[in-house]
Amino acid sequence: MAKIYVTGDISSGITVDPGAKLEIYFAGNFDMRASRIENLNEKADHLRINGINPPAGQSRSIDIGPERGPSTNYAVWNAPGHDFQARGSRTHFVGSVIAKTLTSQGEKLIHFDESLATAGTITDYQRGSWVEDER
Numbered sequence: 615m616a617k618i619y620v621t622g623d624i625s626s627g628i629t630v631d632p633g634a635k636l637e638i639y640f641a642g643n644f645d646m647r648a649s650r651i652e653n654l655n656e657k658a659d660h661l662r663i664n665g666i667n668p669p670a671g672q673s674r675s676i677d678i679g680p681e682r683g684p685s686t687n688y689a690v691w692n693a694p695g696h697d698f699q700a701r702g703s704r705t706h707f708v709g710s711v712i713a714k715t716l717t718s719q720g721e722k723l724i725h726f727d728e729s730l731a732t733a734g735t736i737t738d739y740q741r742g743s744w745v746e747d748e749r
Contacts, residue, residue, distance in 0.1 A: 630654060630661050637662040644676040644696070648705045651678075653688040658709025658727035665693025665713075673697065676713065680720070681705055690730065 615635040623642035627650040630636045634655070644665065653661040668674045676693055680702025691698065691711045698713035703720030709727045 626650070628652065628661070635660045637664065639664045639666055641666045641668075643674055644693075645679070646677075647679040647681060648685040648687045648700075648702075649681055651687050651689065656686075656688050656708075657729055658688045658690050659730055659733040661689040661709075663689055663691050663693070665691075665696040667695035675699065677701070678705065688727070 615637055617637045618639070620638065620640040620642070622640075624638070624640050624644045625646060627646070628636070628638070629652045632654050638661075640663075644663070651661070655661075665674060665676065674693075674696045676691065676696050676698045678687070678698075678700045681704060684704040684706070686706045686708060688708045690709045691713065693713050696713055697715045697717070698711060699717045699719075700707070700722055701719045703722075705720070706723040706725065708725045710730060711724065
């Protein structure tokens with residue numbers, strides 16, 4: 615799996631080739647048409663997009679722009695500090711979305727990709743630290 619860290623905004627296209635997996639971490643805003651986000655595996659687990667929480671007092675957004683025709687987006691969106699907006703019609707999201715807010719305009723279908731139920735199983739968790747609360 616390739617991992618990319620972007621310190622600013624993301625606004626150009628993303629393509630994940632068959633057999634590849636990509637995980638993106640970004641600190642800015644995300645602004646792109648759904649058709650420019652191509653996951654040729656058609657499995658959400660092969661494209662994970664993570665928004666890094668903004669500093670206190672600042673806001674961040676994910677804006678998926680309108681399409682002229684139908685589009686399907688296969689991805690796992692993990693951005694609890696971002697406002698997620700999907701504009702336009704006939705865009706289908708397959709995967710999962712975690713966001714601060716979710717706004718949708720037009721005809722949308724959000725479908726949980728059932729392969730995600732086992733894709734992220736943690737098998738090597740270790741405790742990093744422990745502080746006992748003495749009462």
